[in-house]
Amino acid sequence: MKLWPAFSFLTASLFFSTFSSAHSGHDHSDVAEITVSNAQVREFLPASKASVAYLTITNPSEQATVLTKAELDGLGRVEIHQHTHVDGMMKMEQVLSLKIDGHSSVEFKPGGYHLMVFEPEDQLKAGQERKLTLYFNDGNRVFTQAKVVSLQEMSEQASQKSKEHSHH
Template structure:
């Protein structure tokens, strides 16, 4: 195998998680695309978003999470209160059989407190989710400059004009 071939394989394997959605399976739980928004180095808090689908026949419950990049992780939801959008902590989140639970901007999120390193776009960090039944599940969080990238839209305008 030539050096350039080795190099192209390496480049492919190391770049592809950044360019595509990534997912994790733990028993009958399916965890889709954990990501976090890149933040300035001075930021002390951040948030992780992901989707957990329960393909099993029994409910499970997400009890919490932790990560080496934060001193503490709390599960939060956004609520409307007195005309304001506020965050509040939730103790645990059940996921019924056949249901999924989405953590996304403006809704549930995994709040990171006391960040121990800057969240730099293009980097990754591990996060361990604690489930009542499935136990501890480790996933990798992609740090993105912005929200989950959409598939690039091909330009179709002008088709059929010629």
């Protein structure tokens, strides 16, 4: 694809600019803990090479933080993705870093940010828990347990959520 070099250059320069601005010498002594909630990873569908995980990251501190990497136990590869609209088409692309402003949270959800997971060492089964590790550019790491859910559970929750939204 011809556009790819331009995309990767843009992503790389965004990465370095957020990286350096987050390192502009702030004091870490009063940094509040980043928390992760509702982490879920979907079972792999038959014959599918990738699955998806959702979570919410909350940054209660003053300073922005930058997520740079995610790992999930038993999965060979985890990528941070976002959905974008290109010429009216919904596409997804990998992001190398994700900035989370101070006093804010980012919800990974269908149609937005998500984790793509690849290369399972063993089968993911609904009801299991897998350790999820998130890496931030200040050296901080956050661990949580991601719940393995079936496609049905995941889509039921998504439709439940959208109902809640439309009824208020």
